[in-house]
Amino acid sequence: MQQPMQNRKTTIYDIAQRSGASASTVSAVLNGTWSGRRISKDTAEHISKIALEIGYAINMQARGLRQARSGMIGMIVPTHDNRFFSSLGQSFDSLARARGLCPVIASTLRSPQEEKRIVETLISYAIDALFIAGATDPEQLGKICTDANLKHIYVDLPGKDAPSVLTDNFLGAQMLTRKLLAETPCRAKGPRAKSYLIGGTINDHATVRRIEAFRQTLGEARVVVDERQIIQCGYAPRQAAKAISQLYGEIGGLPACLFVNSLTAFEGVMSFFATLPASAFSDSAIGCFDYDPFAGFLQFPVYMVRQDTHQLITKAYELLDHDVFDSSVHEVDPELIEPRTIAIENLGELG
Amino acid sequence: MQQPMQNRKTTIYDIAQRSGASASTVSAVLNGTWSGRRISKDTAEHISKIALEIGYAINMQARGLRQARSGMIGMIVPTHDNRFFSSLGQSFDSLARARGLCPVIASTLRSPQEEKRIVETLISYAIDALFIAGATDPEQLGKICTDANLKHIYVDLPGKDAPSVLTDNFLGAQMLTRKLLAETPCRAKGPRAKSYLIGGTINDHATVRRIEAFRQTLGEARVVVDERQIIQCGYAPRQAAKAISQLYGEIGGLPACLFVNSLTAFEGVMSFFATLPASAFSDSAIGCFDYDPFAGFLQFPVYMVRQDTHQLITKAYELLDHDVFDSSVHEVDPELIEPRTIAIENLGELG
DNA sequence: ATGAAAGCGCTAACAA
DNA sequence: TTGTTAGCGCTTTCAT
Numbered sequence: 231m232q233q234p235m236q237n238r239k240t241t242i243y244d245i246a247q248r249s250g251a252s253a254s255t256v257s258a259v260l261n262g263t264w265s266g267r268r269i270s271k272d273t274a275e276h277i278s279k280i281a282l283e284i285g286y287a288i289n290m291q292a293r294g295l296r297q298a299r300s301g302m303i304g305m306i307v308p309t310h311d312n313r314f315f316s317s318l319g320q321s322f323d324s325l326a327r328a329r330g331l332c333p334v335i336a337s338t339l340r341s342p343q344e345e346k347r348i349v350e351t352l353i354s355y356a357i358d359a360l361f362i363a364g365a366t367d368p369e370q371l372g373k374i375c376t377d378a379n380l381k382h383i384y385v386d387l388p389g390k391d392a393p394s395v396l397t398d399n400f401l402g403a404q405m406l407t408r409k410l411l412a413e414t415p416c417r418a419k420g421p422r423a424k425s426y427l428i429g430g431t432i433n434d435h436a437t438v439r440r441i442e443a444f445r446q447t448l449g450e451a452r453v454v455v456d457e458r459q460i461i462q463c464g465y466a467p468r469q470a471a472k473a474i475s476q477l478y479g480e481i482g483g484l485p486a487c488l489f490v491n492s493l494t495a496f497e498g499v500m501s502f503f504a505t506l507p508a509s510a511f512s513d514s515a516i517g518c519f520d521y522d523p524f525a526g527f528l529q530f531p532v533y534m535v536r537q538d539t540h541q542l543i544t545k546a547y548e549l550l551d552h553d554v555f556d557s558s559v560h561e562v563d564p565e566l567i568e569p570r571t572i573a574i575e576n577l578g579e580l581g
Numbered sequence: 582m583q584q585p586m587q588n589r590k591t592t593i594y595d596i597a598q599r600s601g602a603s604a605s606t607v608s609a610v611l612n613g614t615w616s617g618r619r620i621s622k623d624t625a626e627h628i629s630k631i632a633l634e635i636g637y638a639i640n641m642q643a644r645g646l647r648q649a650r651s652g653m654i655g656m657i658v659p660t661h662d663n664r665f666f667s668s669l670g671q672s673f674d675s676l677a678r679a680r681g682l683c684p685v686i687a688s689t690l691r692s693p694q695e696e697k698r699i700v701e702t703l704i705s706y707a708i709d710a711l712f713i714a715g716a717t718d719p720e721q722l723g724k725i726c727t728d729a730n731l732k733h734i735y736v737d738l739p740g741k742d743a744p745s746v747l748t749d750n751f752l753g754a755q756m757l758t759r760k761l762l763a764e765t766p767c768r769a770k771g772p773r774a775k776s777y778l779i780g781g782t783i784n785d786h787a788t789v790r791r792i793e794a795f796r797q798t799l800g801e802a803r804v805v806v807d808e809r810q811i812i813q814c815g816y817a818p819r820q821a822a823k824a825i826s827q828l829y830g831e832i833g834g835l836p837a838c839l840f841v842n843s844l845t846a847f848e849g850v851m852s853f854f855a856t857l858p859a860s861a862f863s864d865s866a867i868g869c870f871d872y873d874p875f876a877g878f879l880q881f882p883v884y885m886v887r888q889d890t891h892q893l894i895t896k897a898y899e900l901l902d903h904d905v906f907d908s909s910v911h912e913v914d915p916e917l918i919e920p921r922t923i924a925i926e927n928l929g930e931l932g
Numbered sequence: 933a934t935g936a937a938a939g940c941g942c943t944a945a946c947a948a
Numbered sequence: 949t950t951g952t953t954a955g956c957g958c959t960t961t962c963a964t
Contacts, residue, residue, distance in 0.1 A: 241957055252935045257959060268933050285728070290705040291651060291956035294642040295940050302706070309671055310686070316667035320660055322687045327695075330700055334685050335661070337674045344678075351683055354641040355653070377636070497874045504878060504921045523848045524875035527855060547705075569856045593939055603951045608943060619949055643941035646956050 240286050249277050256281075260288065267464070287515075290332075293541065300430055304352040305361040305385075306371075307342045313493060313522060314537060318363055318385065321543035329547070331358065342367045346374065353378045360548055361385050361543075366433070381544045385510045388435050388559060395545045399436045399519075402535040402564035403443035403489070406517045409533050409566060410487045411451055413515040422513070425453070425487035426477065428461040429470055429495030437462075437491060438467045440519055444489055463495070470498030478502070484514040493520035500528075521567060531569035538562050591637050599635070600628050607632075610928070611639065641683075642851055648832040653683045656712040656736075657722075659691045664844060664873060665888060669714055669736065672894035680898070682709065693718045697725065710901055712736050712894075717784070732906065734897045737888075739786050739910060745836045746896045746911045750787045750870075752885040752913035754840070757868045760884050760917060761838045762802055764866040776804070776838035777828065779812040780821055780846030788813075788842060791870055795840055800871035814846070821849030829853070835865040844871035849877075872918060882920035889913050 242256040248254065258264040259277040280286075294300040307315040319335045326333035328424060334352065338345045349371050352360060363385040365371050372391040375382040384394040386498050410425070427444050430437030445455050463473040470490075478484060484506075490496045496518045503511075511530035518525060521536035541562045549560070593607040600607065602624060610617040610628040631637075645651040656673050658666040661843050670686050677684035689696045692868075703711060716722050723742040726733040735745035761776070778795050781788030787864065796806050804892040814824040821841075829835060835857075841847045847869045862881035869876060872887035892913045900911070 239957090243957080253957090254936080254959075255934060257957095258934095261959080263959090270933065273933080287701060287705050289646070289707070289957050290702075291642045291645040292940090293959075294934085295640070295646050296957080296959045298940070300642060310667045310674060311662065311664075311671040312667070313662075314671075316661045316663070319667075320662040320688060323661060324690070327687075327699075332706065333682070333687065336678075336684065337671060348678075350638060354638050355683065356640070356642055376637070382718055393720070432880065474891070500878055500889055522873070524851065524873050524879065527880065528875065528878050529880050550716050576686070590941090594941080604941090605943075605952080606950060608941095609950095612943080614943090619951065624949085640941050643956090644943075646958085647941080647943045649956070 239289070240284050241289070242286075244284065245280050245286060249273075251277060260265050260286075261293075262309040283485075286574050287542055293323070298356065299358050300332075300356040301330070302334050302355060302357045303359050303361075304334045304336065305363060306336050306345065306348055306352075306365065308364040309337050311334065314386075314520060314539065315363065316544060317539040322361060322542045323546050325543055336357060338365070340364075342368050342370065345371060349374050351565075352558065353380060359383070361546055363387070378564055380549065385542055385546050386436065390557055392555065393549045393554050393558050393560065395542050395549070395562065396428065397436070397537045397542065398561040399439035400443045400564075401561075402519060402537070403440035404447050405564075405566045406489075406519060406533060406535050407444050407447040407489060408515045410489060410515040411447070413531075413533070414486045415513050415515070419483040422483050423486050424459055424481075425455070425489070426459050426461060426485045427489040427491060428477075428499070429463060429465060429491030431462055431464055440489075440491060450510050463493050465494045467494055467498030470495035471502045472498075474499045475502045478506075484510055484516075486514055488514060488516045490518040493518060493522055493525070496520070496522075496525065526567060526569045526571055533566040533569060535564050536567050537564045590640070592640070593637075595635065596628060596631050596637060599622075599631050599856050611637075612644075617821065625735040631883055635837060645705060650709050651683075651707040652681070653685050653687045653706060653708045654710050654712075655687065655700075656826050657687050657689050657696065657699055657703075657716065659715040661686065665737075665871060665890065666714065668890040669894060672891045673712060676894060676898050689716070691715075691717050691720065700725050700930050704731060710734070714738070731902065732856075734900055736893055736897050737787065741908055744900045744905050744907065744909050744911065746893050746900070746913065748787070748888045748893065748915050749792035749912040750915075751794045752912075753870060753888070753917075754791035755798050756915075756917045757884060757886050758795050758798040758840060761840060761866040761868045762798070764882075764884070765837045766864050766866070769905065772832040773834050774837050775810055775832075776806070776840070777812060777836045778840040779828075779850070780814060780816060780817055780842030782813055791840075791842060816843050816845045818845055818849030818852065821846035821924060821925060822853045823849075823896060825850045826853045829857075835861055837865055839865055839867045839906070841867070841869040844869060844873055847873075847876065848873065860879055877918060877920045877922055884913050885918040885922060887918050888915045 242253050245256045246253045255269060256277055258267045258269055259274045260281060290301060303326050311318055319407050323333045330528050336348045338348055345365055359381040360375060360382050362371055368387060368389050372389055376391060382392050388394045427446055441460055461473050463469040490499055508529055517533040519535045521534045525532050545560050593604050596607045597604045606620060607628055609618045610625045611632060615625050633648055641652060654677050661667055678887045687699045689699055696716055711726060712734050719738060719740050723740055727742055733743050739745045739747060757789040776799055792811055799806050812824050814820040824871055841850055858881055868884040870886045872885045876883050896911050
């Protein structure tokens, strides 16, 4: 017996009953395959009208079960709470919806176990594809995806078993280093005359490329970089604060050129800088490989590199659309942002 | 005939066959209801072992279809790309996963039509609950949720038909205004001696409360606020830039006290400030109802109010857990952040 | 141009 | 203590 309660969701059978058509006809009409099934326009319109009237909403779990896909697309990121990844997330979301997919962004907190759990969860929900951004163990995830027959694309890190879309980190670091060298005041003497890169980890491909560019660019200026000029203290603000404080003590001031390798590290650096007098910055050129609108308006000029998140995601979707599943690598140029500037896109109508 | 292809996903029937048990037994074991079904521990262990061996992964669409729920929980936000909402998102995500739910965060871009579409989509996927953060038309969404029998909770905006968790915007604005008045240099004369609030819209509850507090706090200091001191230019940086530029022209400089009503508006304000000499700021006290770590290190002090996003989300989950579905309102205190300070939570190990 | 019927993978009565 | 069975709501042959 049909439950007479209001709670029963309306189904295609309700519409079938009301319209006098069969469930399969209703289904075809409602999911757009009706033209291929030579259903008359009259029938189609009639059914659509009824569906609208009774407020029919399709059950995606039923459809998904039948079709063995879900209409959802996933992306994993280390954290939502980060300018770069949330910006990737925004583009991912908008572009997913533009193609009728439901976006699901999950954060891994940079934990390999969480990464695994999350990807497995998403597979359980039969997501149609996965973007992997900022994984700590890409190999592990690639294997899980491959085993589950899940299309996946690496974003902002290179994978071995599927296409990758990367920022041209070498180019970005080169632009930034060159700029910093050009702007370096020549007053700093002795140990303070050197250039330093701070932040990041060697496990991280992006960091590796940036260090390569940093080294090479300094090399072009006939400067040799020793190990102590590359300070790998991770991304955590606290660690960066400790590292810069220590460096300051060792060399007796700020270095002539300081390349900070992420915004989070820069937060830590700033917390130390806040303890210094304004004069401490006069002999240094400071840059950050990341973008925050306010960092460009500090008491000293900060040069920044901004990744083109929208382009990264756009490329990733293009690879999906064109069924590219080799392990090709696609690079996107970042942009050098001058101090006292706000990237123009941020001045759009949307907050 | 069973397909011998590798592509067939393994199901509970595969496990049933291998273990000699029935599908329902396997199901009970795998979803934890087996103790209630008086299944022997031996059987359970045997089945679990096999499931692990053959790498079984549950099909959540099938489970969801059967149970008429999905194990997913949704949240809508205006944009991901925003410090406040991405911070809400992070807490939402972590806490969802902690209770075994799959978080889905979707952005509406502040469009009423998108809001509607998105909520309907989420309902089609049978999400178990929805957090509504930053909707432009909460009434519309409330009705849709109610009709679909979907538990929903308003976050950062008050709803009429379900519980709401809000920042105490009045308190925050009061703290900020008091601080600004206390710090206002007394040098400004004439029209520049007044206090201004810039940014936001009157449709927005948070803005309304902040304006109330701004007015009342100034009232306590025996100052009357006229309409022109409340500049409702929306949240877009571009509009805010235009508005502050216009104000500057009208009153011949910066006002003695400037209360900026959001970080995005503050971005716009900064893009105008960048055109001013450092001396332009000496007669003003400037504050922002929002937090960015770098905004505290600008060339002039900026007082900020930081909302407690984690507490907002924690409360919202508590309401879910305790089955609170009345239209009660729950407020969470924000925090006043002094310039030259980085909120301590940001200095954790995670970037 | 349309309908009947099977089945996606799981869970929950009800039997045994 | 476990198995049988009947769906959840949809799509998709295949028949007509």
